[in-house]
Amino acid sequence: MALDKDTAKKVLAQIDRDELAQLGCDLTSIPSPTGQEKAIAEFILHWFEANGLKAVRQDVEVERPNAVGILKGDGTGLSLGFNGHMDTSFTGTAEDLRMVAAIEPESELKGSIKDGKVQGLGISNMKGGVAAFMMAGKALKKSDMKLKGDIVLAAVVGEISRTPIGPWQTKEYRGEGAGTRHLLTHGMHTDYAVVADGSDLNIVWTQNGVVQVKIATFGKAEAAWGTKRSTHPMEKMNAIVKMTKIIAALEKWAAEFEEKYIYKSPTGPLYPKVNIGGIEGGAPYRPNYFPGVCAIYVDVRMPPQVRPVTIKYQMEQTLNQLGIEYEMDVYKSLLGHEGKGVEPLVQSAEEIYQHLFGEKIKHEAPDRASIWTDTNVYNELGIPAIKIGPRGRRIGPRSEEIEIDVMVKAAQIYVLMALDICSRERLA
Numbered sequence: 001m002a003l004d005k006d007t008a009k010k011v012l013a014q015i016d017r018d019e020l021a022q023l024g025c026d027l028t029s030i031p032s033p034t035g036q037e038k039a040i041a042e043f044i045l046h047w048f049e050a051n052g053l054k055a056v057r058q059d060v061e062v063e064r065p066n067a068v069g070i071l072k073g074d075g076t077g078l079s080l081g082f083n084g085h086m087d088t089s090f091t092g093t094a095e096d097l098r099m100v101a102a103i104e105p106e107s108e109l110k111g112s113i114k115d116g117k118v119q120g121l122g123i124s125n126m127k128g129g130v131a132a133f134m135m136a137g138k139a140l141k142k143s144d145m146k147l148k149g150d151i152v153l154a155a156v157v158g159e160i161s162r163t164p165i166g167p168w169q170t171k172e173y174r175g176e177g178a179g180t181r182h183l184l185t186h187g188m189h190t191d192y193a194v195v196a197d198g199s200d201l202n203i204v205w206t207q208n209g210v211v212q213v214k215i216a217t218f219g220k221a222e223a224a225w226g227t228k229r230s231t232h233p234m235e236k237m238n239a240i241v242k243m244t245k246i247i248a249a250l251e252k253w254a255a256e257f258e259e260k261y262i263y264k265s266p267t268g269p270l271y272p273k274v275n276i277g278g279i280e281g282g283a284p285y286r287p288n289y290f291p292g293v294c295a296i297y298v299d300v301r302m303p304p305q306v307r308p309v310t311i312k313y314q315m316e317q318t319l320n321q322l323g324i325e326y327e328m329d330v331y332k333s334l335l336g337h338e339g340k341g342v343e344p345l346v347q348s349a350e351e352i353y354q355h356l357f358g359e360k361i362k363h364e365a366p367d368r369a370s371i372w373t374d375t376n377v378y379n380e381l382g383i384p385a386i387k388i389g390p391r392g393r394r395i396g397p398r399s400e401e402i403e404i405d406v407m408v409k410a411a412q413i414y415v416l417m418a419l420d421i422c423s424r425e426r427l428a
Contacts, residue, residue, distance in 0.1 A: 003420050007145075008355070011419055014139035015411050021113055021404045023047075024131040028111030028120035033091035035172030037157040037179075040086045041067040044134070044155050051138045053153070060157050060182045061171050068188060069153040071137055073422055077148020080421040081190035081383070082137075082414060083180060083374055084130035084197065085159030088122035090398040100397045108399050117392070117401045124392035124400035128407045129196030130155050132390060136414035149422040152190050156180050159197075159374050163212055163332045165297070176210065176334065180374040184381050192345045192421055193383050194414065195375040198391030201409060203349055204364035205379070205386040206265035208272065208301040209336030210372050211311045214329045215250075215319070217242045221292030232290075239294035240281045242324050247276060247296065253318040263303030265338055267363035271370040273301040301370060308333035334372060337379040345386055345421070352416045356409070361388075388413065 032040040041057070048055040048069035058066040067086070073079070090096045092109050109121035118128065137153045156179030164173045219239035224232075234241040254274035263270040277299050282291030300311050312330055319326055353361035363369075364387070378385035390410040392402030 024118040025111035027127040034087040041065045067155040071151040073147035073149040079149040079190040081152040081193040082133035119401040128402040129389040132410035147422040180377040193385040195387040196389040202364040205339035210334040211300040212332035216295040237290040243294040304336040339379040342384040
């Protein structure tokens with residue numbers, strides 16, 4: 001590590017454990033489901049201003065801003081971006097009953113500190129990471145470090161996997177990269193980036209892409225009573241029964257796909273995944289009719305170098321063998337990426353982790369690495385990016401917790417990485 005150890009010690013001393021815990025608690029207490037991030041964004045913007053950082057509000061949509069804080073360098077060095085999303089895995093409302101069988105009281109979703117942990121909805125995914133890089137920015141500002149390059153602290157909207165489809169078309173369903181793509185197409189480029197999403201402070205820079213597909217099949221919407229199966233076979237009349245055959249064929253294809261397309265990345269294998277995550281069919285208030293329409297919604301997590309058209313083609317070849325009428329619509333397509341040019345960033349993280357904790361940094365476990373996060377957007381746009389962030393755990397249907405000490409470790413990593421990268425001169 002090229003950093004002066006006395007300088008590093010001085011900056012690390014500015015990270016206040018209790019203040020960081022309270023910041024995580026404050027962020028968690030502000031509800032921020034996807035599409036409704038305005039209140040937390042305004043809190044963060046005010047916090048940046050109060051702590052001497054330049055605050056930039058980026059309106060991604062009406063009343064849906066990214067909150068960006070900038071610590072300026074002198075313009076001669078490399079810049080580093082930190083990224084974390086403000087939206088939460090669950091809405092914190094009764095709408096969540098569509099996803100979980102039971103929900104805890106809203107009072108248990110607010111931020112609280114207990115037994116060395118911060119608890120509440122969103123603290124693990126990923127307000128703990130956002131608080132950590134905010135505190136890192138404040139520590140650098142307080143220590144009055146003279147940096148060569150800029151530090152950009154970006155709290156973004158819309159990372160959670162939600163996709164507009166059918167009647168669900170509002171901003172509450174525009175996630176998975178919405179905020180970061182806006183961030184980077186509206187001026188906030190840096191030489192390198194660290195995404196603070198949860199990884200148990202392990203490191204990864206290769207992640208899967210996403211394809212989401214709607215498949216519909218059709219029956220005949222007629223009264224089922226009084227008919228015989230010999231003259232009105234379910235395989236022809238009933239769209240739901242037809243769909244069971246489609247599901248069986250897709251499940252067989254999925255098992256083969258998941259084995260064939262394992263991707264060997266520098267940090268270990270990435271696992272593809274196919275999941276039938278939604279189904280609609282028939283009329284619950286009129287089940288005496290053969291359902292005329294049934295649709296399923298399929299999520300495919302595919303490794304880098306696999307294209308959405310490949311997924312569509314393979315699914316069509318599978319279903320065309322069934323002799324069943326169907327319609328297929330791809331409604332999401334995000335590519336996976338392996339970060340290029342990340343070596344200086346990775347080396348910095350490795351050396352700083354060793355300096356701080358006396359051990360080697362680990363690679364993210366394959367099951368946890370095989371996802372999509374905003375890391376992909378940076379790498380897609382040619383900004384070398386790694387993911388390393390604090391992660392806690394779920395303690396209720398929706399509520400989460402994270403150890404304060406883990407948040408502190410993340411802030412320590414971030415502050416020294418920023419000091420390291422942003423002290424380097426930019427080569428001509």
